[in-house]
Amino acid sequence: MTMIDNAVYVDGLRTDNPKNLDETYEVMRARGGMAWIGLYRPGLDELTSVANEFSLHELAVEDALHGHQRAKLERYGDTLFTVLRPARYLDDVEKVEFGELHVFVGPDFVVTVRHAESPNLAKVRRRMEAAPELLALGPQAVLYAILDEVADQYEPVVAGLENDIDEIEDELFSAGPDVARRIYELSREVIEFQRATHPIRPMLEALERGAEKYHLDLELQRRLRDVHDHVIRVVERVDAFRVLLQSALTVHATLVAQQQNEEMQRLSELSLAQNEEMRHLSEAGLSQNEEVKKISAWAAILFAPTLVGTVYGMNFDVMPELAWSMGYPFALGLMLAMGVVLYLSFKHRKWL
16 A cells, blocks of 8 residues: 555644545545655556646646656646655665655645655655644745755755765775775765755745745745745855865875875886896896806817827827927918917907
8 A cells, every 4th residue: 555644734734644644634624634645656546646636737737746856946836846855865785775756735735755765755744744833834834844854854865975075085095996986986985965955945945935925924934034044054065075075085085196106116126126136137248248258268279189189199010290390380270270370260259
C-alpha cells in the first residue's frame, strides 16, 4: 500500500482517519476540512485518483509519478507544486544520501509524494498536530513545516561534509592517490548538495512575494523568513565547501607534480652517477687494453730472438751454418733485426 498516512483536519484538529482515498474525499467535503494525504512511491492509479479529485495539472502529476526532478516551485492556478531534494548524512559510510519529495498544496488539501526514506514526514505531522493553532492556518502551514524539516535535515549533512573536508586537509600533504579520489567524490557530493539547496532560496522568496496575493498569514510569513535565513546559511557554507575542495584539489595536484619532479630529479642524478661510473669503467678498460697491448708487443719482440736462439740451441749434427764463421753474428743480427722490425711495427700501431 502506497498510502502512508491519510487524515482530514478541521480547525487544526484531526477529525477522522479514512481508510482509502475515496473515503478521504467524502469526509473532506462533508466536514469542510483539509485533507493531508501522504503517499510513498505511488502507482498510476493512486496518483490519477488524487489528480482527478483535486484537478492537479498533468505535467506535475507526471513529474511526481516518475521522479528524478530538480528542486523547484511551480504554480498551477490555485495549486502549488513543489519538488524538494532532502538529504541525510550516513555516518557509517561517510556519504550523503539524497531523496526526492513532491508536494501538492491547494486551497483545502496537501498531497505529499515521497520517492525515498527521507524526510521523516511522520515527524512533521506529529509536530503540526501538536500545534493545532498553526495547523489551522491551512495547507500553506503544512508546506512551511515540510520546508522547515528539510532545511533542518541539511544541518547534519553540512556538519558531516565539514568533518570530511577537515580530514582531507589533514591528509592533503601525504599526496597519495586515495586523497585525490576522496576529494573528487566529495566534490561531486557537494555539487549535488548545491543543486538541492540553491533552488530553495528563490522558492522561499517567491512564496514571500506572493504572500499578499495568495493571502498568506503573517505568522507563516515570519516562519518562512526564518526558514529562508536558515537556508541562506546552509547555501553559503556549501558554496564555501566547494571553493575549499577546488583549492584542495589544486594544492594536491601541485604536491603530486612537485613529488614527481623530485623523483625525476633523483632518477636523473642516479642516471648521471651511473653514467659517470660507466665512464670510469670504460676508461679503466681502455687503460687495461693499452697495458695489454704493451705487454703483448714486448712479448712478441722478445719472442722473435727467443725463437731464433731456440732453433740454434738445438743439438743437431747436420745443421746449416754450423761451420760458417759468421753464423753466430748472423743469428744475433737476425734477432736484433726482428726485434727492431716488431718494435717499429707496434710503435706505428701505437701499441707502444
